[in-house]
Amino acid sequence: xxxxxxxxxxxxxxxxxxxxxxxxxxxxxxxxxxxxxxxxxxxxxxxxxxxxxxxxxxxxxxxxxxxxxxxxxxxxxxxxxxxxxxxxxxxxxxxxxxxxxxxxxxxxxxxxxxxxxxxxxxxxxxxxxxxxxxxxxxxxxxxxxxxxxxxxxxxxxxxxxxxxxxxxxxxxxxxxxxxxxxxxxxxxxxxxxxxxxxxxxxxxxxxxxxxxxxxxxxxxxxxxxxxxxxxxxxxxxxxxxxxxxxxxxxxxxxxxxxxxxxxxxxxxxxxxxxxxxxxxxxxxxxxxxxxxxx
Amino acid sequence: xxxxxxxxxxxxxxxxxxxxxxxxxxxxxxxxxxxxxxxxxxxxxxxxxxxxxxxxxxxxxxxxxxxxxxxxxxxxxxxxxxxxxxxxxxxxxxxxxxxxxxxxxxxxxxxxxxxxxxxxxxxxxxxxxxxxxxxxxxxxxxxxxxxxxxxxxxxxxxxxxxxxxxxxxxxxxxxxxxxxxxxxxxxxxxxxxxxxxxxxxxxxxxxxxxxxxxxxxxxxxxxxxxxxxxxxxxxxxxxxxxxxxxxxxxxxxxxxxxxxxxxxxxxxxxxxxxxxxxxxxxxxxxxxxxxxxxxxxxxxxxxxxxxxxxxxxxxxxxxxxxxxxxxxxxxxxxxxxxxxxxxxxxxxxxxxxxxxxxxxxxxxxxxxxxxxxxxxxxxxxxxxxxxxxxxxxxxxxxxxxxxxxxxxxxxxxxxxxxxxx
Numbered sequence: 001x002x003x004x005x006x007x008x009x010x011x012x013x014x015x016x017x018x019x020x021x022x023x024x025x026x027x028x029x030x031x032x033x034x035x036x037x038x039x040x041x042x043x044x045x046x047x048x049x050x051x052x053x054x055x056x057x058x059x060x061x062x063x064x065x066x067x068x069x070x071x072x073x074x075x076x077x078x079x080x081x082x083x084x085x086x087x088x089x090x091x092x093x094x095x096x097x098x099x100x101x102x103x104x105x106x107x108x109x110x111x112x113x114x115x116x117x118x119x120x121x122x123x124x125x126x127x128x129x130x131x132x133x134x135x136x137x138x139x140x141x142x143x144x145x146x147x148x149x150x151x152x153x154x155x156x157x158x159x160x161x162x163x164x165x166x167x168x169x170x171x172x173x174x175x176x177x178x179x180x181x182x183x184x185x186x187x188x189x190x191x192x193x194x195x196x197x198x199x200x201x202x203x204x205x206x207x208x209x210x211x212x213x214x215x216x217x218x219x220x221x222x223x224x225x226x227x228x229x230x231x232x233x234x235x236x237x238x239x240x241x242x243x244x245x246x247x248x249x250x251x252x253x254x255x256x257x258x259x260x261x262x263x264x265x266x267x268x269x270x271x272x273x274x275x276x277x278x279x280x281x282x283x284x285x286x287x288x289x290x291x292x293x294x
Numbered sequence: 295x296x297x298x299x300x301x302x303x304x305x306x307x308x309x310x311x312x313x314x315x316x317x318x319x320x321x322x323x324x325x326x327x328x329x330x331x332x333x334x335x336x337x338x339x340x341x342x343x344x345x346x347x348x349x350x351x352x353x354x355x356x357x358x359x360x361x362x363x364x365x366x367x368x369x370x371x372x373x374x375x376x377x378x379x380x381x382x383x384x385x386x387x388x389x390x391x392x393x394x395x396x397x398x399x400x401x402x403x404x405x406x407x408x409x410x411x412x413x414x415x416x417x418x419x420x421x422x423x424x425x426x427x428x429x430x431x432x433x434x435x436x437x438x439x440x441x442x443x444x445x446x447x448x449x450x451x452x453x454x455x456x457x458x459x460x461x462x463x464x465x466x467x468x469x470x471x472x473x474x475x476x477x478x479x480x481x482x483x484x485x486x487x488x489x490x491x492x493x494x495x496x497x498x499x500x501x502x503x504x505x506x507x508x509x510x511x512x513x514x515x516x517x518x519x520x521x522x523x524x525x526x527x528x529x530x531x532x533x534x535x536x537x538x539x540x541x542x543x544x545x546x547x548x549x550x551x552x553x554x555x556x557x558x559x560x561x562x563x564x565x566x567x568x569x570x571x572x573x574x575x576x577x578x579x580x581x582x583x584x585x586x587x588x589x590x591x592x593x594x595x596x597x598x599x600x601x602x603x604x605x606x607x608x609x610x611x612x613x614x615x616x617x618x619x620x621x622x623x624x625x626x627x628x629x630x631x632x633x634x635x636x637x638x639x640x641x642x643x644x645x646x647x648x649x650x651x652x653x654x655x656x657x658x659x660x661x662x663x664x665x666x667x668x669x670x671x672x673x674x675x676x677x678x679x680x681x682x683x684x685x686x687x688x689x690x691x692x693x694x695x696x697x698x699x700x701x702x703x704x705x706x707x708x709x710x711x712x713x714x715x
Contacts (some may be wrong), residue, residue: 044408151546240493256382259402
């Protein structure tokens, strides 16, 4: 019994640094911001009043917040399928035994390890009027906006989404590649003996085996996409005409720029609930899919 | 052998705690020595470029030599997140003793009571320093002008000649600017008559305001209770700005500056940062700076001015020492040397500005002439909200989402609601 208690205490002692960090820098701010979302707290202000659900009610009547939610939803829906499919395609390609595969793997991964701010600055130049991408589109006879991609209200958000897909693909490709490497070769050999085509092997062996990693990728990517901020902060500051205003940028602007921390906290919690809902739905869908497959 | 992991761990933790305690005591004793001897001042500032930072460091060294009882810690901020850092510092009681503030930030901080009232300093130095307006709230003064900046018009004279504009002088009136811009734009891509700021947050409104003010318009009434953007002067100014944008190139400030230096734009409104770039890499065409054009001959050209101000934290334990350091920084010699290093022709110190006027060239002199009649945004605690409404109106109009009248009426309603809060 004493030995058991001793072991538990040792385990607890080793976990303590992480628990302290978690409580101080994650749990406490999380709970404190929940409390703030029910107050009229303004940064630098000495008085704070409890106002119940007023911030939440005001949020759903605020056209700017609804616009930010709409843009965020477009960003999420418009990037995740492309990122996932392209990453899977790239993983299948670089998984083949072709000369120079290592170079391709590293090459595709480079954007993911480069600073997002640096990438955003580079793309701001590429997207500007007279930038390489605009010139390339002109050369290919594709239509380009009059003012550069990031200054047109119809192309600014898609331009940021395209950049994001390009940056994220490499990282998710690597995860898919790890998943592909873990599929036993014997399963493909057995399928070949049974006369299965390449498509059958992909559809019946590769895809089902990749389901856990795909769930992880979609989940992580959903959370990350809902929280899109740096790209918007560096490239457009939410403009033009709020066409790239996203939910996290709205939180940042209301909280740190306009000092309205209570209102910003409420917006952050609405976003948190939406992300949680999406995550739960995704996990349920994949779980159902897995049990059906089994 | 019996393993007693808990005992081993306890012993290890005891040793670790002892070492940590010893280290803390050592550190504390070092800190106490330093604290006892000197007044510690922290100064947060934005001048990080290698051209200017050594000058600021030189001021600190010189000041420390003159005041051996004072030690100044210089902390760098960046424009991308400096405002947030200052906000967080003030809200967590971790503010520096002295902080450099942008002119349009002062009132929002002053309104929250975190800045020291320097009205007495103002009364004693009112004639020595220019442009106190952005630092004033409800009759008190909360910051000290340090370095000023305004916007003037830059003209590419070569492009004017290529477009057969028969004049050796830059456009002086709205009519000339619009017509000459149109003629340069007719040269075809990549040439444009006017460089118009696009939907850039915190920048666009600064480019519209000179047209509003020069046309006799106002954002809010003199008593600060009513929005005046629904008046005919404001509507005409926005109509004109939209026309000007339509014949020009709409881009970000950085791209406009680049394209002007590449000789592709006839006229742009820009600040003294462009003078610095011109001095470093002179372009291969004739250029001239000029006052921002006015509606009619004889009208006064009113540009936007902003600047860097020095503020002292209300909670600083060394407010007097901080004020003394600020006084040194805005005095004639350091102010002149600082503006020379920063490439700014507009120091806040009147004597320094006079010295600058004697030594500067005609292009830089335009800034000193323009700032004489320049104005700044209204000193209102809710300015960020007013700015957002104004900027949205200009944005909607130049993107032809709504007419200038509709845009300004919507902005007027929003701003009146903000003023009524």
